[in-house]
Amino acid sequence: MDREESFKENLSYDLGKTGRGEVSLKEKLAYGLGDAGCNFVWTVVASFLTLYYTDNVGVSAAVIGTIMLLTRLLDGLSDIAMGIIIDRTNTRWGKARPWILLSAPLMAIGLILLFNVPANFSETGKIAYISVTYVLLAVVIYTACNLSYSTLLSLITPKQEERTSMSSIRFIFTMVTVLIISVGTMPLVGKIGWGGMSVLYGIISMLFLLITFSGTKERFAVEETEVQNKLSVRESLKYLFKNKYFIYTAVLFVLNYASSGAAMGIAIYYAKDVLGNIGIFGTLTMAGLFPMILGLFLFPKFASRFGKWKCFVVGYLLQAIGYLMIFLMPTNLTVVIIGLVIKGIGAVPHTAGMFALVADVVDYGEWKHGVRIDGLTYSATSFGMKFGTGIGSAVVGWGLAFGKYDAAAAVQSESALEVIKALYTYIPLAMIAIGLIVLAMSNLDKIYPTIMKDLEERRNNQTM
DSSP: OOHHHHHHHHOEEEOTTTSSOOOOHHHHHHHHHHHHHHHHHHHHHHHHHHHIIIIIIOOOHHHHHHHHHHHHHHHHHHHHHHHHHHHTOOBTTBSSHHHHHHHHHHHHHHHHHHTOOOTTSOHHHHHHHHHHHHHIIIIIIHHHHHHHHHHHHHHHOOOHHHHHHHHHHHHHHHHHHHHHHHHHHHHHHHHHHHHHHHHHHHHHHHHHHHHHHHHOOOOOEEEOOHHHHTOOHHHHHHHHHHOHHHHHHHHHHHHHHHHHHHHHHHHHHIIIIISSOGGGHHHHHHHHHHHHHHHHHHHHHHHHHHOHHHHHHHHHHHHHHHHHHHHHSTTOHHHHHHHHHHHHHHHHHHHHHHHHHHHHHHHHHHHHHSOOOHHHHTHHHHHHHHHHHHHHHHHHHHHHHHTTOOTTOSSOOHHHHHHHHHHHHHHHHHHHHHHHHHHHTOOGGGTHHHHHHHHHHHHHHHHO
């Protein structure tokens, strides 16, 4: 018997009292609030941190972009390390929930530190402060929080339909949160400043994450037997990268978040400098988010009928149409809004379905190799989100510097305007094109029914 067959023979399962994996609406709502908590930190960072650094702190966009991209190199290591830690965590609260509890107050502290750069520091001192606090939040705190939160999905239930439903509810909360942040942040900053905003949002983030911790339960877990416990870190990584769907999914996360990171980071500049009205930023955000919020209610039904993979393909095509409309008529507000609506509809499958897909990837790894590594597999989400957003943010910083963006200028130069337009459309379109190629190689839906049938038989045999 080889090592993989030994793992398969020795795996045992705790499926909860019913063994069926149903999740109540109350628990789904508690789970969904956790991503709202994460976004009261990360969306603020993605949407406003570059603007705060360039226009208020006075650090160049090129320096900021470089810091954000170099931080991503550390992220890759921290994501893998945190995934291993989660897989080896065993407490009365489970594997993932303890880390949500621990990181909730740290998320608030990290956000407050980012938006309170000491004004009396020299330029070198400011750059050093920004580097340390950004690494602390992105590499350490956010990794621990978001990776444990994402992993929690596969630990709550083994049912694909329940996971998809929970992901949809999660992202309804997320979209509403992003909408509130996009519309309300600048007026709030005008009243209480960047520091006051960070304190308020940090407290909200912490409270939402604590609700997730207290309102959810890890009822589906593989009980680690002696054989499973002998799996070393090196072997865990070997099995992770033998899972081809992990690679594909990680790449899709990077592409999706690089696209959204660039679009979110440049959006406020687009409103201010291309459309000539910073106040229209909230309208642009709503144009993209309202269709997403409505679509998230319907996505579970579409995913159940057509499968997530087909929904992903159609979603990319709709997003491409929306961005092409904006590319062709970049200063026509009506066309831009229509393009954002179409793009928002197309983003629904990738917003709700990707995180449910990772749970399927975990199942594939268990089915193929007899090794279930939830936390390490979910490092694809944390790494993809941060590395992708980091690339998008870095490109924004470098692009603004290349276009000679002047924070003090009332009207930007033609080169700066062209860069802003390009970042708002070129980068997302390029990411979509690559994403379609990756999807063509990674249709897990084709074999997933077989995976679930075999795993169910294996689990039933182990619990008899």
